[in-house]
Amino acid sequence: xxxAWFLARAPQGRLRADDFELRDVDLPPVxxxxxxxxxxxxxxxxxxxxxxxxATYRSAVTAGTPxxxxxxxxxxxxxxxxxxxxTIVAGDLGWREQCVVEADDLEVxxxxxxxxxxxxxxxxxxxxxxxxxxxxxxPQPGETVVVSAAAGATGSLVGQxxxxxxxRVVGLCGSPAKQRWLEDRLGYDVALDHRSDTLAxxxxxxxxxxxxxxxxxxxxxxxxxxxxxxxxGGRIVCCGVISQYDTDSPRPGPAGVPGLIVTRRLTMRGFIxxxxxxxxxxxxxxxxxxxxxxSLQVAQHVAEGLDRAPDALVDLLAGATRGKCLVRIAPxxxxxxxx
Amino acid sequence: xxxAWFLARAPQGRLRADDFELRDVDLPPVxxxxxxxxxxxxxxxxxxxxxxxxATYRSAVTAGTPxxxxxxxxxxxxxxxxxxxxTIVAGDLGWREQCVVEADDLEVxxxxxxxxxxxxxxxxxxxxxxxxxxxxxxPQPGETVVVSAAAGATGSLVGQxxxxxxxRVVGLCGSPAKQRWLEDRLGYDVALDHRSDTLAxxxxxxxxxxxxxxxxxxxxxxxxxxxxxxxxGGRIVCCGVISQYDTDSPRPGPAGVPGLIVTRRLTMRGFIxxxxxxxxxxxxxxxxxxxxxxSLQVAQHVAEGLDRAPDALVDLLAGATRGKCLVRIAPxxxxxxxx
Numbered sequence: 268x269x270x271a272w273f274l275a276r277a278p279q280g281r282l283r284a285d286d287f288e289l290r291d292v293d294l295p296p297v298x299x300x301x302x303x304x305x306x307x308x309x310x311x312x313x314x315x316x317x318x319x320x321x322a323t324y325r326s327a328v329t330a331g332t333p334x335x336x337x338x339x340x341x342x343x344x345x346x347x348x349x350x351x352x353x354t355i356v357a358g359d360l361g362w363r364e365q366c367v368v369e370a371d372d373l374e375v376x377x378x379x380x381x382x383x384x385x386x387x388x389x390x391x392x393x394x395x396x397x398x399x400x401x402x403x404x405x406p407q408p409g410e411t412v413v414v415s416a417a418a419g420a421t422g423s424l425v426g427q428x429x430x431x432x433x434x435r436v437v438g439l440c441g442s443p444a445k446q447r448w449l450e451d452r453l454g455y456d457v458a459l460d461h462r463s464d465t466l467a468x469x470x471x472x473x474x475x476x477x478x479x480x481x482x483x484x485x486x487x488x489x490x491x492x493x494x495x496x497x498x499x500g501g502r503i504v505c506c507g508v509i510s511q512y513d514t515d516s517p518r519p520g521p522a523g524v525p526g527l528i529v530t531r532r533l534t535m536r537g538f539i540x541x542x543x544x545x546x547x548x549x550x551x552x553x554x555x556x557x558x559x560x561x562s563l564q565v566a567q568h569v570a571e572g573l574d575r576a577p578d579a580l581v582d583l584l585a586g587a588t589r590g591k592c593l594v595r596i597a598p599x600x601x602x603x604x605x606x
Numbered sequence: 607x608x609x610a611w612f613l614a615r616a617p618q619g620r621l622r623a624d625d626f627e628l629r630d631v632d633l634p635p636v637x638x639x640x641x642x643x644x645x646x647x648x649x650x651x652x653x654x655x656x657x658x659x660x661a662t663y664r665s666a667v668t669a670g671t672p673x674x675x676x677x678x679x680x681x682x683x684x685x686x687x688x689x690x691x692x693t694i695v696a697g698d699l700g701w702r703e704q705c706v707v708e709a710d711d712l713e714v715x716x717x718x719x720x721x722x723x724x725x726x727x728x729x730x731x732x733x734x735x736x737x738x739x740x741x742x743x744x745p746q747p748g749e750t751v752v753v754s755a756a757a758g759a760t761g762s763l764v765g766q767x768x769x770x771x772x773x774r775v776v777g778l779c780g781s782p783a784k785q786r787w788l789e790d791r792l793g794y795d796v797a798l799d800h801r802s803d804t805l806a807x808x809x810x811x812x813x814x815x816x817x818x819x820x821x822x823x824x825x826x827x828x829x830x831x832x833x834x835x836x837x838x839g840g841r842i843v844c845c846g847v848i849s850q851y852d853t854d855s856p857r858p859g860p861a862g863v864p865g866l867i868v869t870r871r872l873t874m875r876g877f878i879x880x881x882x883x884x885x886x887x888x889x890x891x892x893x894x895x896x897x898x899x900x901s902l903q904v905a906q907h908v909a910e911g912l913d914r915a916p917d918a919l920v921d922l923l924a925g926a927t928r929g930k931c932l933v934r935i936a937p938x939x940x941x942x943x944x945x
Binding site: 323324483486490503505506507508511517518519520521522523524525526527528529530531532533534535536537538539542 | 822
């Protein structure tokens with residue numbers, strides 16, 4: 268028996284914590300090539316809400332189904348020779364205390380870095396920032412990079428990586444406290460409030476020569492505000508559409524699409540970090556180097572215990588978190604690394 | 607003295623022929639490095655209307671100013687050694703009988719092909735189709751290519767070039783007669799009516815495996831209709847937004863932008879054919895080969911005389927033309943080629 272969160276009903280408008288229901292579930296016996304994992308950490312991501320709107324790169328999460336989600340776990344029972352008991356694994360483990368999964372669907376976590384970094388800066392958030400910025404955005408030294416949801420798990424890394432590449436970095440975020448954090452602690456050149464009535468003028472002042480790369484986490488009105496500031500030949504990295512996730516009536520696309528795409532010769536390109544799976548090792552090595560030499564700062568927002576998972580997602584969608592949002596399900600200190 | 611069309615007032619809603627006014631203008635004396643040209647052919651393009659909405663890749667055309675436009679002319683007075691009297695030139699000559707322009711702004715037209723082809727299949731329309739499809743869309747043999755405004759100057763060439771590249775080709779156009787023409791004469795696999803109430807289902811039936819390349823000339827609801835049919839990794843060539851040109855209240859962008867851009871890992875990229883200026887010669891050579899061997903068909907809609915220029919543009923915007931829309935200003939037969 269394990270406790271697991273289910274989506275009890277389709278959210279009406281904004282997601283509420285009581286859209287979820289915590290249930291006891293019977294764990295199936297472990298079959299050949301499967302393992303049973305104890306959950307250690309759960310990654311809370313804005314995309315969790317998007318999954319409830321319909322099929323995306325994965326099937327929709329509908330009412331009455333267990334809530335999926337990336338997590339880190341420890342193998343406690345194994346019928347897979349390559350995943351002995353004690354192995355630390357990452358994958359779609361779900362919002363639950365224990366799970367039984369196919370071993371082939373799991374990534375084995377190795378190394379000596381703190382475990383939750385494998386869900387953050389060395390995992391989905393860091394790899395999304397790394398490949399999205401460097402492969403899709405292709406920023407050149409001296410260029411201006413704008414990133415939205417700049418205080419989020421991905422955005423807080425994008426701006427720092429752009430700075431490491433020698434770019435001028437402008438972040439868009441949702442509160443004065445986040446603005447100060449981005450400018451004073453993460454080295455953003457300018458941080459702007461995306462809710463400001465003067466966003467267009469603020470952007471113009473912050474990017475007097477225009478924007479070469481816009482790393483778009485939010486879509487909607489912010490994308491619409493940045494589009495007219497794009498330089499000819501600019502690149503828009505389409506990473507997410509957070510502004511349209513927490514609703515059951517998403518807006519149409521922004522004005523200027525595709526008009527400004529044509530006249531400014533822009534490229535908009537979408538991606539999922541797993542498109543670059545073959546290059547994960549090299550990316551993680553480079554990112555770890557930035558962590559070691561202090562050029563990359565990471566922030567975590569940790570909710571304690573599986574019971575808090577729905578609140579953590581609601582908080583993230585409300586803009587109440589900074590950096591990587593995680594749920595700690597079992598104490599990390601009891602865990603020995605596998606490699 | 608020359609007659610020239612002016613935009614008399616900013617169009618209210620849809621463009622009307624009486625938004626233009628034909629005036630007598632005094633020609634300035636020809637200065638050093640300038641030439642005086644007699645206009646032979648004028649290119650009528652949907653973009654002419656977009657210029658009236660505001661600045662694009664060129665400054666806006668405002669009320670009270672002479673109407674610009676690509677044309678072919680013959681030099682009748684020259685103070686440029688490289689452009690002697692009799693030279694045939696192409697450039698932004700404007701909607702007029704005669705003009706005085708900088709010689710450096712003109713392209714010298716050489717060769718023995720029919721003159722108006724230098725505004726069509728070998729000029730702006732053909733080069734737009736060629737570079738947009740082959741460089742931005744990068745279609746592979748066996749892939750499915752969809753093109754909108756498929757019976758237009760550019761679209762009628764895009765589908766044929768995609769067919770030459772070994773693709774399955776689906777065209778979207780505005781009348782049953784155009785559908786038959788595309789299927790029976792230009793070799794499109796399927797032509798659909800973009801105004802159909804069943805467009806989504808029609809597209810699904812015509813593209814059962816999805817769409818690899820969408821060459822978008824129109825934006826708006828048609829782009830919105832094609833987006834959900836795009837395959838993962840698909841490319842959207844943003845060439846124009848005709849559906850939103852003939853209005854003073856353009857719609858916001860289509861639903862699914864940027865949501866589907868992300869989840870399908872799409873690339874949307876805008877371009878102007880002049881971005882590829884360095885490769886014009888090679889492209890024109892390849893296009894001329896397709897004309898010579900019969901694999902490329904061209905259609906022209908010719909309006910006779912400068913007086914008909916506004917009507918020609920109104921007709922084009924109303925979907926009443928097929929292929930390249932031109933105004934014949936002086937008889938081609940009196941013209942000797944320059945090279």
